[in-house]
Amino acid sequence: MAEIRVTNPDWVRDVVDFDCLYPDDDARVRVAVALARENVLRATGGPFGAAVFEGRTGRLVGVGTNGVVRLNNSSAHAEIVALMTAQSKLESFTLRGDGMPAHELFSSCEPCAMCLGATLWSGVTRLVFAATREDATRLSFDEGPVFPESYTYLEQRGIAIERGRLRAEATAVFDLYLERGGPIYNGGRGS
């Protein structure tokens, strides 16, 4: 049977420090945004990055970069890759297992419909993102069927959500992507 490999680019180990603790939201969002920026600069994917942290300690548990084109995988969004990496590292299909500390997902951009669903299943207790749906849409990336009730649904299941944290730093990466002429890909329309 075919085996699918979901990987981050090798440069990630040079850009992200797994031994450091990230004390606050700004420091954590900046990891996600740095991954997005490097993904553009090194031409390894779309302008999106994400990271999973232990909420209390700020320990970095997993990271993800958009790898849709690189991996031939339309589900390889940054958030999905970060969540998979974290669960693989912790050898648990949930980040909210018995005895586990709370985990939080930080993304450089508002999650699309798929990634919002993945956030719900992952077991994180908090979602923080920088750029918004409007910013992504302005870049011509489709965000899919996400509605205000979608967020209510997550909140009712114990996931706190914070929007637009360091938004300008993330939209600067979108500008960089546009400047460099990066591909915009959506539901089946490659470019």
Next chain:
Amino acid sequence: MAEIRVTNPDWVRDVVDFDCLYPDDDARVRVAVALARENVLRATGGPFGAAVFEGRTGRLVGVGTNGVVRLNNSSAHAEIVALMTAQSKLESFTLRGDGMPAHELFSSCEPCAMCLGATLWSGVTRLVFAATREDATRLSFDEGPVFPESYTYLEQRGIAIERGRLRAEATAVFDLYLERGGPIYNGGRGS
């Protein structure tokens, strides 16, 4: 960096015939349901299966079984695995690329919010599922924030949707899962 492997169980090659053509919807749904059933009987995951076909010829391109617990990966739903397998085989991040035939996703159950988003990004032109959201919810599986507008969103982007095809065959697999005491896992609550 950690590398995530997304795989189907080895038994899949004994259960599914990739050399055969599947002429109609019933035959295609039955592949998805057979994968769901075997996943229960062989205790390799939740009662969900999915498959991607070329629409016109009925050629089987990718298959997926729910592997959340087995793979420690809350995103390893049957539909995600089937789409990843198909895109990996075709070496394309979209199933709607230039010169490609149309592809269709068949699932034993209505896709959750994550998988509905993944369906949109995958490039399939049609989604057919057997058991419904109500059936899954009766089994205590959460389906996430999917609303009537979610389907409208997909339909407006060229994805035709057919619900409840051979529904009874898929809900029989749910009954089997219940009988066998299979785990129900949702957003962070293992069991």
